[in-house]
Amino acid sequence: MNLTENQISEFNSYYNKACTLQKGIILIDGYRPKNLGFFEKMRAKKAIYNFEKALEIYPESWQTLFFIGKIYQRFRDYEKSLNFIELSMKYETQNHVLPQEASLVCMHLNQIAKAIEYSKLSININPENVALLGNHAMNLLVAEFDVEAKDIIEKAILLHPQDKINRNIKQKIENVILKKEKRPKFNDAIQ
Structure with missing residues (x-):
């Protein structure tokens, strides 16, 4: 997919804002996180919004899809989490973290x-x-x-x-x- 410079700039703006918002909310390396508080949930929802805006510009961004999946995982919405992580795996096949996280979500779903x-x-x-x-x-x-x-x-x-x-x-x-x-x-x- 070829993006214009304006589209790249707009994508980066939404993506970077979302990454900043989700900082400290999603954790990937074996750490058992505490429950999200009210303000963390609000930040997470804003992060999802910005990631979704980024996807409107570049729907094949596996990182964006993966991060949305991780946020839904933190919300314990495991079905949505798995959907996004599996979609990210369609675009990125060589990163072991994606199937590792999909496996964890599947265990939560008793799959x-x-x-x-x-x-x-x-x-x-x-x-x-x-x-x-x-x-x-x-x-x-x-x-x-x-x-x-x-x-x-x-x-x-x-x-x-x-x-x-x-x-x-x-x-x-x-x-x-x-x-x-x-x-x-x-x-x-x-x-």
Whole structure:
């Protein structure tokens, strides 16, 4: 899509304003955010408005689509979140964060098979990322694919033997297999 200089300028104006507004509202790297307060919700809604105005100019902006999806995720509107993240994935196929986040949203929607599909896709994009491997192993464990979960977590441990999170995941998988521990549900897995 070819944009004029005016369109590029207008897009950048809306996009940059939205990015400023959403700062501190969406978080991507494993941090469990607190609930949004009144003013944060207002900023988030204004960010969505500006991102949507940017999309009117350039509807294929995967970053814009992804950020809208992340904001809806913070609002716990997981269906809208997934729709936007999946749309962003149509335009950007090499960024492992997109399917990783889609997987998380699918787990919130109890779409376990789809969550596994997306966590596997994120690994296909970035096969040596131990966090992605741990996430996929937990998805598999929740879905009762214990042997596959164990294989994946062992691969992660081989790549980074000192990773405490994946060592804990490995222990949890082994305990579930040996029936020393109950199988986690999704909400248990993200605690």
